[in-house]
Amino acid sequence: GAGVSQSPSNKVTEKGKDVELRCDPISGHTALYWYRQSLGQGLEFLIYFQGNSAPDKSGLPSDRFSAERTGGSVSTLTIQRTQQEDSAVYLCASSPKATVYGYTFGSGTRLTVV
């Protein structure tokens, strides 16, 4: 596609439920990144994919968070047993290769845990 597409744009879920957030990167971009934007805390790196593999998972805040990427394209970020502190905007970005030079961000998914 023309840009990075994220769905849903907004998600409200009850505490304890699982959620899946989707990112569809720009066609041909081999690198994909997830960030979390919390109010007053800037953006926090979560995970990076090069193709289907994730060489850097260092930012995932707990084992309730996982992500996968299939076919070198779409990625899904899954949060299990959601907590209120998981409420944030989750941003996805892709780039042609594994550098920050060509990052393009999606519009994000706003997750609210009630």
Added chain:
Amino acid sequence: AQSVTQLDSQVPVFEEAPVELRCNYSSSVSVYLFWYVQYPNQGLQLLLKYLSGSTLVKGINGFEAEFNKSQTSFHLRKPSVHISDTAEYFCAVSEGNTGNQFYFGTGTSLTVIP
């Protein structure tokens, strides 16, 4: 670890006045520096970046920034702001030649007053 400081969380400025948004970073290695802008309910858009060469970098929408290595700063400036510049601005740093993630500041909310 890398850290990025944006001292001003909110900056109000009158239309057609100049503005400077401050960014300082800490790093013991060479860095690449970026400014992103986020309009309401949108993803992050690259304003400008410093990779090497001239320390004065010009970006889109009339913005510019100057890299000062001795002061570890990368302040963003615009000589005359418009209402449409109202947005959140993020400074970001990537380390060296192998960096594949950004370290973001907490953002500065610029409000242009008519």
